[in-house]
Amino acid sequence: MIALTIAGSDSGGGAGIQADIKTFQELGVFGTTAMTALTAQNTLGVHGIFDVTPEFLKQQIDAVLSDIDVRAIKTGMLFSAELINVVAEGMKMQSIPLVVDPVMIAKGGESLLQEAAVEALKTKLLPITTICTPNIPEAEVLTGMTINNESDIKQAAKKILAMGVQYVVMKGGHLQGEFSKDIVYWRGGYFTMKTPRVETKNTHGTGCTFSAAITANLAKGLSVEEAIIEAKKFIQLAILTPLSIGNGHGPTNHFAYKKAFGQCEVTVHES
Numbered sequence: 175m176i177a178l179t180i181a182g183s184d185s186g187g188g189a190g191i192q193a194d195i196k197t198f199q200e201l202g203v204f205g206t207t208a209m210t211a212l213t214a215q216n217t218l219g220v221h222g223i224f225d226v227t228p229e230f231l232k233q234q235i236d237a238v239l240s241d242i243d244v245r246a247i248k249t250g251m252l253f254s255a256e257l258i259n260v261v262a263e264g265m266k267m268q269s270i271p272l273v274v275d276p277v278m279i280a281k282g283g284e285s286l287l288q289e290a291a292v293e294a295l296k297t298k299l300l301p302i303t304t305i306c307t308p309n310i311p312e313a314e315v316l317t318g319m320t321i322n323n324e325s326d327i328k329q330a331a332k333k334i335l336a337m338g339v340q341y342v343v344m345k346g347g348h349l350q351g352e353f354s355k356d357i358v359y360w361r362g363g364y365f366t367m368k369t370p371r372v373e374t375k376n377t378h379g380t381g382c383t384f385s386a387a388i389t390a391n392l393a394k395g396l397s398v399e400e401a402i403i404e405a406k407k408f409i410q411l412a413i414l415t416p417l418s419i420g421n422g423h424g425p426t427n428h429f430a431y432k433k434a435f436g437q438c439e440v441t442v443h444e445s
């Protein structure tokens with residue numbers, strides 16, 4: 175069981191490639207990587223970005239996929255249109271499930287995707303995406319909509335599906351309320367997943383961890399629906415289990431899932 179993450183490095187270890195690899199490992203999946211950029215980052219913010227050349231990203235992807243039996247791929251921070259083009263070209267050549275976390279802005283407000291790259295994301299990568307996992311601000315950028323309520327979420331999801339995505343997970347981490355609710359849409363219907371919202375400032379890397387867990391579950395052969403529901407348990411336990419690192423928004427606890435296995439209920443409503 176092998177997965178590939180194409181993403182940026184977070185020197186603070188809570189998000190990006192580091193969160194992906196820890197999540198893969200915890201779920202029993204061997205992680206391979208293609209790095210798009212290095213970030214000088216900690217729990218207080220992103221202090222610098224150094225992106226790789228498109229040629230070098232291509233070399234990394236080719237090196238992994240030409241030799242290793244990868245069963246699922248995820249993308250995180252892609253930074254520029256040039257790097258997105260390389261990823262899209264590389265993905266066209268194979269039929270491995272692709273999870274796209276459309277990372278745009280870090281918690282501290284720093285941009286992890288150039289404005290000019292949004293169009294490439296929409297037109298080159300989303301048409302070949304199996305599962306896309308936008309948070310609410312990312313869904314707003316992709317659709318040009320303002321999202322205030324569940325009816326807006328549904329309309330935005332339909333727009334994202336129309337871009338060619340097979341499944342879209344509209345993440346509710348940025349909304350208020352007693353529950354953290356994510357809604358999964360596909361052309362035939364939708365289901366909602368609810369877990370109690372955890373009161374904590376330590377939510378750095380939640381999106382990376384959640385999408386990496388989906389990817390690991392796909393690599394293990396779970397169905398799309400099972401992969402997403404199990405990933406919701408993984409992220410809930412990672413947020414819930416205290417870990418105090420750094421002075422800002424600390425990382426989630428990637429080691430919680432195995433220890434607490436079976437101790438997290440996700441309420442699922444199908445429609």
Ligand SMILES: Nc1ncnc2c1ncn2[C@@H]1O[C@H](COP(=O)(O)OP(=O)(O)O)[C@@H](O)[C@H]1O
Pocket residue numbers: 308309310345346347348354355356369370371372373374377379380381382384406409410413
């Ligand atoms: N405080 C929280 N309590 C419980 N779940 C949360 C909390 N914050 C985020 N989540 C969950 O973490 C996952 C990632 O969501 P989100 O934080 O919106 O992503 P991102 O990191 O991309 O902004 C989703 O499943 C979301 O529901």
Ligand SMILES: Cc1ncc(COP(=O)(O)OP(=O)(O)O)c(N)n1
Pocket residue numbers: 181182183184189190191213215250251277279280281282286377378379380381382383423
């Ligand atoms: C290198 C890198 N990639 C992605 C992110 C964003 O991660 P995310 O899971 O959306 O978490 P927050 O930034 O919102 O905490 C990142 N920060 N760095």
